[in-house]
């Protein structure tokens with residue numbers, strides 16, 4: 169993924185050079201790229217005048233940040249016990265097949281990242297899938313396909329204007 173340093177600089181300009189700008193600036197960079205690219209972190213360290221190690225410490229401490237490239241859409245499938253007995257293994261396989269990736273991977277176009285987690289706290293709705301924070305319960309093969317295709321079609325429309 170290419171990083172437009174001018175965009176990073178514009179974000180940093182908006183946040184100023186005080187140390188307390190570190191987290192808000194990182195959050196905005198994460199929003200823009202869906203992760204924190206190393207080139208952007210270097211820029212942040214220079215701009216706020218803090219050591220690179222400190223920027224990395226903050227970036228790796230908070231769950232909101234990712235140091236690995238991630239997709240625009242985060243697809244999470246619950247693999248906890250209640251969802252497992254209702255077929256979440258098949259569900260995550262199917263999601264992976266539709267997106268063309270394995271759990272833990274991101275699509276080449278950086279649109280989707282697929283993750284498996286243990287219990288999303290809505291066991292009665294299992295098997296559960298979450299996309300960008302939106303919960304989809306009682307998932308079936310047909311529902312999964314329909315929901316994912318909707319997200320994929322929306323991306324195509326966005327790309328082609």
Ligand code: FES
Pocket residue numbers: 246247248249250251252286287288289290291292294296
């Ligand atoms: S086990 Fe899936 S939501 Fe709890």
